[in-house]
Amino acid sequence: xxxxxxxxxAVRHLSAPPPGALLGSHYEHCFGCGAAQAHGLxxxxxxxxxxxxxxxxxxxxxxxxxxxLAHGGVLSTALDETMGSLGWLMHTVMVTGRLETDFVxxxxxxxxxxxxxxxxxxDGRKVFTSAAGRIGAPxxxxxxxxxxxxxxxxxxxxxxxxxxxxxxxAMADPDQVRRARAFEVNP
Numbered sequence: 353x354x355x356x357x358x359x360x361x362a363v364r365h366l367s368a369p370p371p372g373a374l375l376g377s378h379y380e381h382c383f384g385c386g387a388a389q390a391h392g393l394x395x396x397x398x399x400x401x402x403x404x405x406x407x408x409x410x411x412x413x414x415x416x417x418x419x420x421l422a423h424g425g426v427l428s429t430a431l432d433e434t435m436g437s438l439g440w441l442m443h444t445v446m447v448t449g450r451l452e453t454d455f456v457x458x459x460x461x462x463x464x465x466x467x468x469x470x471x472x473x474x475d476g477r478k479v480f481t482s483a484a485g486r487i488g489a490p491x492x493x494x495x496x497x498x499x500x501x502x503x504x505x506x507x508x509x510x511x512x513x514x515x516x517x518x519x520x521x522a523m524a525d526p527d528q529v530r531r532a533r534a535f536e537v538n539p
Contacts (some may be wrong), residue, residue, distance in 0.1 A: 355473035
């Protein structure tokens with residue numbers, strides 16, 4: 353996924369969380385970042401210095417594919433969630449349009465995977481990102497890499513396409529309403 357010639361560099365929003373800040377879950381029932389998902393990834397993503405983030409993910413038995421190893425789809429999900437968190441830094445709501453993952457080495461159960469992601473370019477509604485997962489340390493061996501194309505959307509994307517029950521639950525949460533309102537402002 354190569355950005356087109358003339359694509360813009362990503363710009364960190366003036367109201368973006370400071371470097372090192374925990375970004376928090378966008379929805380408590382999200383499989384990637386939600387605390388209410390018993391078998392979820394429980395990712396805690398932190399803001400980086402630029403338009404980049406870091407996270408850690410401990411591979412548990414419920415994330416298993418082959419015996420003793422992480423499921424590839426779960427690993428892709430971890431990178432997708434990490435890259436999706438980049439929207440917090442640009443003050444934009446975005447959804448995955450395309451995701452490509454390269455699996456470099458197996459990831460055993462019990463591994464702490466260190467994830468890093470950044471925005472590589474922006475072209476209109478398209479946000480180009482890349483990420484990597486490293487075993488054991490931020491500078492450990494690369495286990496997987498990904499590139500993704502995200503598409504900027506309005507909050508209505510979720511209210512129009514989500515199930516009413518979950519939309520009502522999310523909108524009853526004052527933190528969710530506050531987050532949604534924060535993104536209604538045109539960056």
